[in-house]
Amino acid sequence: MTRAFVLHTRPWRDTSLLVEWFTEDFGRLTTYQRGARTRGKKSPIRPMAFQCLQMMLVGRGDMKTATQIEPAGYAHILHGQSLAVGFYLNELLMRALHRHEPAPVLFNIYAQHLAELAGQAVDFGMVVRGFERDLLAELGVGIDWQLTADTQESIDPQAMYWLAPEEGILQQRGRGYPVAGNVLKAIAENQALGDAADRRQARDLLQSLLAPHVGSAPFHSRALWRSQPQPGEGE
Structure with a gap:
């Protein structure tokens, strides 16, 4: 598990997201979140900018997937x-x-x-x-x-x-x-x-x-x- 913040998300293909992270243990990295934009599916990514999260990285190579994403701190509501x-x-x-x-x-x-x-x-x-x-x-x-x-x-x-x-x-x-x-x-x-x-x-x-x-x-x-x-x- 590593702590992380979402820096940016962008659509990828029909239903997925590419997510830019700033992680405590691995620095900046990108993950591929398959199906994160599927209608009716609650995405663990979109509402969590400016909130410290913890997650597990799975997969081979540079492009991994973030799993077991959970809050690791308060969500900072910025306006x-x-x-x-x-x-x-x-x-x-x-x-x-x-x-x-x-x-x-x-x-x-x-x-x-x-x-x-x-x-x-x-x-x-x-x-x-x-x-x-x-x-x-x-x-x-x-x-x-x-x-x-x-x-x-x-x-x-x-x-x-x-x-x-x-x-x-x-x-x-x-x-x-x-x-x-x-x-x-x-x-x-x-x-x-x-x-x-x-x-x-x-x-x-x-x-x-x-x-x-x-x-x-x-x-x-x-x-x-x-x-x-x-x-x-x-x-």
Whole structure:
């Protein structure tokens, strides 16, 4: 048995589904659920997005079938902007993670963020920034957000720095992406950013770091986000 979350489902042939999973023990994988869309048959897949499940994998080769699917935690009911952010996290996982590579630490981080999204007074920017930062680390391209790479000094929230993806945070001017020290501190320590310009800078920085790993195709979840009433968050 392994714990898992449904990332995405899509029809396959007449009555079946292909299901994209994020599992604790096997990472991202796809299963073939025969007859899951048969009329009158209760599917164990469709209503369970954003709920931790446990399941057994059967079959040979890369394409297996999930069986004995049971709840392993509360179902997180997400609406509006929380739903859009949840879908964004799912899209990130589907685009960035290689199949069949376990990521148990990231699995638990994802579960924690889903619980936050289901709560009250969610700071969506903090959720997204924290997950994007941790995803970069899982991909092996994370950086030290606390120290400069060239001088090994702690980040000063009042200073300006430059971030070069292959080097890290630099104190020397001219190389990399310019970014304010308070924005770097917020990313490192999961702090809120009150200024809209700072939030945009953090968003653009993290998206630029992720771009080589997630591709250039538009994210469907961003269209959903833009369709929701905006509280001035600017994320």
